[in-house]
């Protein structure tokens with residue numbers, strides 16, 4: 001496949017009731033085993049609440065694993081077109097309440113990227129939400145651009161930071177080919193209905209020798225395996241659950257070579273983090289929030305790791 005062709009759309013079929021059945025996004029097979037059955041199948045979905053940057057509703061759809069390649073994904077799932085529409089609408093004050101912590105995380109991330117690709121250049125952030133990463137990169141001299149499907153968050157970020165945030169998906173924008181030194185996907189790929197198509201699009205944007213940066217929640221990580229169904233990232237907002245092996249395969253298939261894969265520590269305010277611990281233990285979450293408030297620690301920016309994995313991959317000059 002040449003760089004100018006786009007990947008074929010994901011093989012899917014409608015099931016009715018707003019659901020669709022999809023084939024494996026990595027190898028195309030329709031040969032999977034169920035890891036977790038649907039939970040509360042009669043739940044009435046609030047699509048706009050579920051599909052937002054700060055979404056953390058419990059995963060209610062079945063999680064399956066491809067027997068051929070090991071990719072774990074939600075199937076059946078809400079129709080992709082409905083998911084994309086839900087992301088574009090609604091507001092997300094919960095997400096933007098944490099921008100100060102994200103700015104700090106991203107400042108460190110930009111410095112790390114500069115170690116892998118010395119100097120600065122042009123950078124594009126896909127699914128940039130409120131643009132905190134774009135702001136952090138611009139502050140270090142990068143020429144930045146980005147896109148975000150949610151109208152409210154994109155407008156909020158443009159106003160706060162004065163960075164360019166194009167509203168919509170990456171497929172909605174006409175961008176110059178092979179023009180970017182770095183393209184980033186921070187906590188985005190697991191939300192997209194068709195990750196192979198996204199990475200294919202990214203390959204067309206990154207200069208040969210340039211970097212693709214991905215951060216994703218790794219279901220093969222020690223903490224994900226230890227927590228099982230209580231792993232906080234196991235949420236209806238995530239459609240795909242990569243391991244290091246399946247992420248490597250996805251990127252290599254699209255002409256990237258892995259440069260680095262490592263645990264990625266992020267920061268959030270302590271009270272926000274503990275509120276999300278309700279999935280692991282409601283009682284511990286409630287009491288620890290109370291204690292944090294008593295000691296005046298609720299707003300403290302707190303490093304945490306529950307399986308987030310940072311990947312840097314270099315675009316090869318020639319297709320394999």
Ligand SMILES: [Zn+2]
Nearest residue numbers: 024027066069
């Ligand atoms: Zn597969």
